[in-house]
Amino acid sequence: MDETTDPFARIRERLAELLPGYRLDPEPVSSTAQSQVFLAEDLRLHRRKVAVKVMAGYLSMHPGYRERFLREIQLTAGLEHPNVMYVITAAAPGDDLLFLVMPRAEDDLRRRLDRGPLDLAQTVDVVVQVARALDFAHDRGVVHRDVKPGNILFGPGGHVYLGDFGVAKGRGGKDLTVLGEYIGTRRYTAPEVFNAGAAERPAGAPEGAPATALERAGDVYSLGAVLYHCLAGRRPLDDLDDSGAEQAQRAGDIGPVTAVRSDLPAAVDAVVAKAMHVDPAQRYGTCGELAHDLAQTVGVTEAGSALPILRDIQERLRTEARPGPAAAAAPRPALLSLLTALVALVLLAGVLLYTALGPDGGDGAGELAAGESASEEGPEPTAPPPVTGDEQVERRPVEGECATDDPDVFIVVACDSPLAAEYYYRIVVNPEDPNPSQPDHTDAAWLACGADGVTDFEYHWWDTADEEDVPWDPETGVVYYIMCYQELE
Numbered sequence: 001m002d003e004t005t006d007p008f009a010r011i012r013e014r015l016a017e018l019l020p021g022y023r024l025d026p027e028p029v030s031s032t033a034q035s036q037v038f039l040a041e042d043l044r045l046h047r048r049k050v051a052v053k054v055m056a057g058y059l060s061m062h063p064g065y066r067e068r069f070l071r072e073i074q075l076t077a078g079l080e081h082p083n084v085m086y087v088i089t090a091a092a093p094g095d096d097l098l099f100l101v102m103p104r105a106e107d108d109l110r111r112r113l114d115r116g117p118l119d120l121a122q123t124v125d126v127v128v129q130v131a132r133a134l135d136f137a138h139d140r141g142v143v144h145r146d147v148k149p150g151n152i153l154f155g156p157g158g159h160v161y162l163g164d165f166g167v168a169k170g171r172g173g174k175d176l177t178v179l180g181e182y183i184g185t186r187r188y189t190a191p192e193v194f195n196a197g198a199a200e201r202p203a204g205a206p207e208g209a210p211a212t213a214l215e216r217a218g219d220v221y222s223l224g225a226v227l228y229h230c231l232a233g234r235r236p237l238d239d240l241d242d243s244g245a246e247q248a249q250r251a252g253d254i255g256p257v258t259a260v261r262s263d264l265p266a267a268v269d270a271v272v273a274k275a276m277h278v279d280p281a282q283r284y285g286t287c288g289e290l291a292h293d294l295a296q297t298v299g300v301t302e303a304g305s306a307l308p309i310l311r312d313i314q315e316r317l318r319t320e321a322r323p324g325p326a327a328a329a330a331p332r333p334a335l336l337s338l339l340t341a342l343v344a345l346v347l348l349a350g351v352l353l354y355t356a357l358g359p360d361g362g363d364g365a366g367e368l369a370a371g372e373s374a375s376e377e378g379p380e381p382t383a384p385p386p387v388t389g390d391e392q393v394e395r396r397p398v399e400g401e402c403a404t405d406d407p408d409v410f411i412v413v414a415c416d417s418p419l420a421a422e423y424y425y426r427i428v429v430n431p432e433d434p435n436p437s438q439p440d441h442t443d444a445a446w447l448a449c450g451a452d453g454v455t456d457f458e459y460h461w462w463d464t465a466d467e468e469d470v471p472w473d474p475e476t477g478v479v480y481y482i483m484c485y486q487e488l489e
Contacts, residue, residue, distance in 0.1 A: 011036065011054055014097050019089075022101070024052065034065070039104060042088075049104040050088060060098045068166065069098045075142055075165045076100070082432060083133035085153060085163035105153035105161065109226070113149055117233030117261065120298045124291075126152065127227055129160035131291035134219050137168075138211040138286070144168050147222035148188040149229060186242055187235045190221035191249045192280060216287070217280035223287050224275025227294065231268065232260040236276070252278030267297045390417045397424045402488070415488075426450070426484040441482070449484030458483045 012024060021044045028036040035055050042048040055069050073090045080086065090100040109126065112118070118126070130152055134144060144151075144165060151164040186194060228236045236254050237245040248254065254276050256269040275290050277283045284290040387393050387401070393412045397403045404411040405421035413419045426449055433444040445457040459482045 011056075011097070012038070015052060015054055015099060018091070018095065018097060018099065019052070019101070022050065022052070040101075050101050051104045052099055052101050054097065054099040060096060066098060072164075072166045072168070073098075073100050075168050076163075079133075079137055079140065079142060079165075081133055081136040083129045083160055083162060084136065085161040102163070103155065103161075105155060105163075107154045109149035109152040109154070109230075112154070113229055113233065118230045120231075120264070123227065123230040124295055124298060125158065126160055126230060127223065127294055128291045130162055130223060130226070131287035133160075133162040134223065134287040137162075138216050138219070141209050141211055142168055143211050143215045144219050144222075145193055146185060146189070147219055147226060148185050149226060152226065187237055187245055187249075188222050188225040190218045190276075190280065191246065191278070193218035193221075194246075213285060214280055216285070217283050220283045220285075220287055220290055221276050221280075223290055224272055224283075227275065227290075228254070228257050228272050231264055232257050234260065250278065252276075265298065268294075271297055387412050387414050389414055390419060392419070397483075399424060399427050403485075420488055422456075422485045423488055424483055424485045428482045428484070431482050445482050445484070448482045456485055456487060458485075 012026075015024060015038065016022075019040070021042060022040045023043055024038045024040045028038050029051075030037045035053055038052045038054065040050050040052050042050055055065070060066055060069075070091075070093060073087060076085065077087045077090070085102055085105075088101040088103065091098045130147070134147065137144060142165070144162070145167050146164060147162070151162065153161040153163050155161060225236050237248050240248060254273065257272050258264050258266055258269050271290070271294050274282070274293075275284055284293065390413060392404075394409055395412055396410050397412045401412055401424055402415035402417070402420035403422050403424065404413060404419050411419075415423060428448040431444050431448040433441060434447070435441075435443040438444075441459050445459065449457050
C-alpha cells in the first residue's frame with residue numbers, strides 16, 4: 001500500500017529516524033485524515049512522557065497544508081504562557097515529514113465531558129484558565145478560532161492547557177484559510193467566523209499588535225459554547241442537525257443552559273447568552289471579562305470570599321482521592337489533617353487568580369477587579385470558617401487573613417489579635433516564573449506578590465513525577481502556588 005492510499009504509510013519509521021532520542025508507542029493514540037498523535041518517551045530526559053503530532057505524509061508535500069502546519073508550530077512556539085500547550089521540539093522547515101513534540105496531557109475536556117457534565121467549581125476553574133490563555137494570545141495578535149473541548153487539555157493537578165493552533169491566525173502573516181473554507185467546529189464557532197473564509201486583516205496592522213475587538217469576539221463566543229457544554233453535559237444545539245444548528249446560531253436562539261440542567265443558578269444563563277450573542281459587539285469584550293463575570297455569578301465576591309462554589313470544591317475533594325504535594329520547598333510542613341482545606345484553597349485561588357491579576361497575570365500589584373457582589377440574601381460563607389477574637393484555627397490562611405509565626409503549622413487568628421504575626425495578602429496559583437531554575441524562585445515571587453508590597457513569601461510545588469521525597473529539580477518540579485505575606489510588628 002503506497003502513500004496515495006495510506007496517508008500514514010511509514011510514518012512511524014520516519015519519525016523514529018527524525019527523533020532518535022524518543023521511543024514511540026507502536027500505534028497512534030488518535031488519528032484524523034490529516035494528522036496522527038503518537039505517545040512517546042524522551043529517553044534523554046528521565047523518560048519524560050510526550051505526545052508527537054505528525055502530519056500525513058502526502059500532506060507534508062502539499063505547499064498549502066505544509067505552510068499551515070509550520071505556521072501552527074510558529075504560533076505555538078511564540079506563545080509562552082502557562083496555559084498554552086508548548087512545543088518541546090518540532091520539524092525544521094526543510095524536513096520531509098512535519099511534526100511537533102508536546103508534553104503529554106493526562107486528559108482532555110472532550111473525554112472528560114463524555115463522562116458527564118462538570119460541577120460549578122470545575123467549570124469555573126477550566127474557563128478561567130482557558131480565558132487566560134486566550135487573552136494572552138489576543139494581546140499578541142493571535143486568534144485561535146477553534147476553541148472546543150477537544151483542544152482543552154489537562155496536565156497534573158487540574159492544570160489546563162489550550163492547544164491546537166492549526167487554524168489560528170496572527171499578525172505579520174497571511175491567513176492560510178481560503179475563501180469558502182469552513183473555520184473551526186460547528187456549534188462552538190461563532191457564525192461570523194465559521195463561514196468567514198480568508199477574512200481581511202486591518203490594513204497596516206503591525207506584527208504583534210493586539211487583536212481587534214471583532215477578532216476577540218469569535219473566541220469569546222467559542223469559550224461561551226465550551227461553558228455551556230461543561231454545565232449542560234452536551235453541546236449547544238445538540239438536538240439539531242448542522243443546518244438547523246446554523247439557523248439557530250444566526251438567529252441567536254441558543255436556549256438557556258438551565259433548561260437542560262435545572263439545578264444551576266439562573267444567573268448562569270445570562271453569562272452564556274452574552275458570551276454567545278449573535279452580535280459580536282454585544283458579547284464580552286475579552287475572554288477575561290467572561291471568566292470574571294462567571295466567577296462573580298457563581299459565588300466569588302469582590303473581596304475574594306467564596307460562597308457555594310467552595311462547598312462544591314470541598315465536596316469533590318471528599319469523594320475524589322488525589323495525591324497531595326510531594327514536598328514543600330518552604331520549611332513549614334503542612335499537617336496531614338489539613339490537606340483537604342489546602343487543596344480546596346489552591347483550587348479556589350486558581351479561580352481567583354485571573355480576576356485578581358488580569359489577562360496577563362499582571363505585575364501582582366492589582367486587586368481583584370471590580371464586579372457585581374453576591375446578594376446579601378444569598379448563602380453565607382461556610383468554609384473556611386471566619387476567625388474571631390483570639391480563636392485559633394489550624395489550617396492554611398487564605399488571602400487577607402493572618403497567621404501566627406509557629407514554624408511547624410499554620411494557626412489562623414484574627415488580624416487584630418496579639419498572636420497575629422503575618423498578614424497573607426495574596427495567594428497565586430501556577431505563577432509565571434521568568435527564572436524557573438532559581439532555587440528560591442525570588443523572581444516569580446517578585447512578580448506574583450508585587451515588588452512594592454512583598455516582604456516575604458513561601459512557595460509550594462508538585463513534582464511532575466508524582467514521587468514522594470524527591471528533591472526539587474527545575475527539569476521536573478513545578479512551582480504550584482506562592483503565598484505572599486507581610487510580617488506584622
